[in-house]
Amino acid sequence: MISAPPLLLVLGPEGHGVTRYGRDVADAVLARDAGARVVQVADVAAGDRVLAEVDAGAPVHLHATDRLFGTTPEDAAEVVERWARLSRLSLTLHDVPQPSDGTMFERRRTAYARMIAAAERVAVNSRHEQLLMAEFLPGTAPAHAVALGTRTDVARVSSVGADRDLRVLIAGFVYPGKGHRAAVVAAARAAETLRSRGEDVGEVAVRAIGAPSRGHEDDVLRLRDEAARLGVAFEVTGFLDDAAFGRELVAPGIPLAAHEHVSASRSMLDWVEAGRRPLVVDSRYAAEMDELRPGTIARYTADELAPRLADAWLDPASTRLAAEASLAPTLDDVATSYLAWWASA
Known part of the structure; x- marks a missing residue:
């Protein structure tokens, strides 16, 4: 003992x-x-x-x-x-x-x-x-x-205002399979759909909050080129200290966790600790986290991402946690x- x-x-x-x-x-x-x-x-x-x-x-x-x-x-x-x-x-x-x-x-x-x-x-x-x-x-x-x-000493965002830009936010390192490419394609499609309805969509961007994993620097260049061909800006912040990282999490944009092959995900917690309700691609782990902390994530299937991004752009409040949401x-x-x-x- x-x-x-x-x-x-x-x-x-x-x-x-x-x-x-x-x-x-x-x-x-x-x-x-x-x-x-x-x-x-x-x-x-x-x-x-x-x-x-x-x-x-x-x-x-x-x-x-x-x-x-x-x-x-x-x-x-x-x-x-x-x-x-x-x-x-x-x-x-x-x-x-x-x-x-x-x-x-x-x-x-x-x-x-x-x-x-x-x-x-x-x-x-x-x-x-x-x-x-x-x-x-x-x-x-x-x-x-x-x-x-979850950490309880993180300041939670109280509001997320409307923004003409359609900016998708992905926290963590950049590497293949993290979902950046899928986010670029879906963002372009969401903007096209919104504009076809007469919505005034500004810049379309996918913002990686973090740096490329070691050995994946060239992936950023390829993603940037592919995104540009679709009319999407691919932004990479590089390594950030805690304060700067926290500011990025509460900035205007649609939080997304699109990595399907997680075993457990710290980046999902980064979002909810900051008071954000991220879109999370459905998986066995995502279902478990949805059950553990009800109302803190919004699950979607891979083919739903573009319309879900469009919906989140129209309703920025949907990307914010309800005040009563428990992080236990x-x-x-x-x-x-x-x-x-x-x-x-």
Whole structure:
């Protein structure tokens, strides 16, 4: 039985989503239990030094995705196996492998199976991910599910005024499959439909709130060229600090989460924390989040995107959360769930 929280090891650079969420959870745990210990390390070498100093068999918890450990999935498996030999390591796994990983699917699947086998216990961030594990990691130990928690210290937008421009907003990194191309095509079609009805639509744009993922800089150039041919501006903000990112989320425009192959999505929470109600392409995960936080997202099927954008342009208030909308579970709720889970070990 673990009588106190494990050492909360936070791995990775400040800007990485999994690193940031791991720190958010750690801070929430610390707020509930002052005896918790949090150590943040920028890389594996620093993590090695921390694990070398803990008592043999001490409990350690880590939020992990394979990309935090090195350049290959095999790197991640090797590090987790090494750290598991030095501690009672539990993991919260992010980015659970699925066939949409393409050519990396089999390698990621093998690496995650090794990580799960090495860890004492494993958690994930959704029931959807539990099902992914059952589907694509058969034979591995079942994972505990703790839904992603919302921050409660984010200022929520109180109004979104009308704007002649039709601007679609997508938060997060730019990479293939995130939905930018679909948004460009749908925005062009929505503007065409609205103008055919006599509506005075101004500029048409898709705005990526973030930077291209490493190695995908050329994708931005291709998207910009394709968008221009359709009469759509493709805008990329580049990396933003927290304050600038928050301002972008509440700016005029239609919030959109169009990535169909998520395992769990921090960007959906970014929108709702800011008081926005994003359009979200329907999926098993989207349905789960709709059930968890009713009224906070607007689900659509892929062929509905253009008309849904047109409707949102006509009714900007539909992109704003109702005042009574609940964002639970919050990070405080998540901390309580983790403390109970660790105590049950």
